[in-house]
Amino acid sequence: MWYSGIMIVSFGNKLAKEIWEKNSAKAVPKELWIRSKALLTIMHNTSTIDDLKIKGQPPNIRLHKLKGDRKDEWSVTIQLPWAITFKFKNGEFSEVKIENYHKG
Numbered sequence: 001m002w003y004s005g006i007m008i009v010s011f012g013n014k015l016a017k018e019i020w021e022k023n024s025a026k027a028v029p030k031e032l033w034i035r036s037k038a039l040l041t042i043m044h045n046t047s048t049i050d051d052l053k054i055k056g057q058p059p060n061i062r063l064h065k066l067k068g069d070r071k072d073e074w075s076v077t078i079q080l081p082w083a084i085t086f087k088f089k090n091g092e093f094s095e096v097k098i099e100n101y102h103k104g
Contacts, residue, residue: 012095
C-alpha cells in the first residue's frame with residue numbers, strides 16, 4: 001500500500017502496537033488508552049514533526065528531543081509519567097514505544 005506523507009512504520013514495543021491495533025493494553029492504565037490512541041493517530045496522519053505542535057490535540061503533549069544515549073529519539077507526553085517515544089527520519093516515525101522512560 002502506498003501512503004503520501006508521514007506514517008508510523010514500526011513499533012518498538014508491544015504496548016504501543018496493542019494500543020494502535022486493539023485500542024487497549026493491560027500494561028497502561030485504562031484512562032490513558034484514548035489519549036494514547038489519539039496521539040498515535042495524529043502521528044500517523046501528520047505531514048511533519050512540527051505539525052505535532054500544531055495538531056497536538058489533546059493539548060500539553062510536550063514534544064521534545066531526548067538527550068544522552070537516546071539523542072536520536074523524540075517524546076510526546078501521554079500523561080506523566082507515560083510518554084510515546086519514537087525516532088523520526090526521512091518523514092517516518094519508527095520504533096514507536098509507549099513507556100515510562102523517566103523511571104530509573
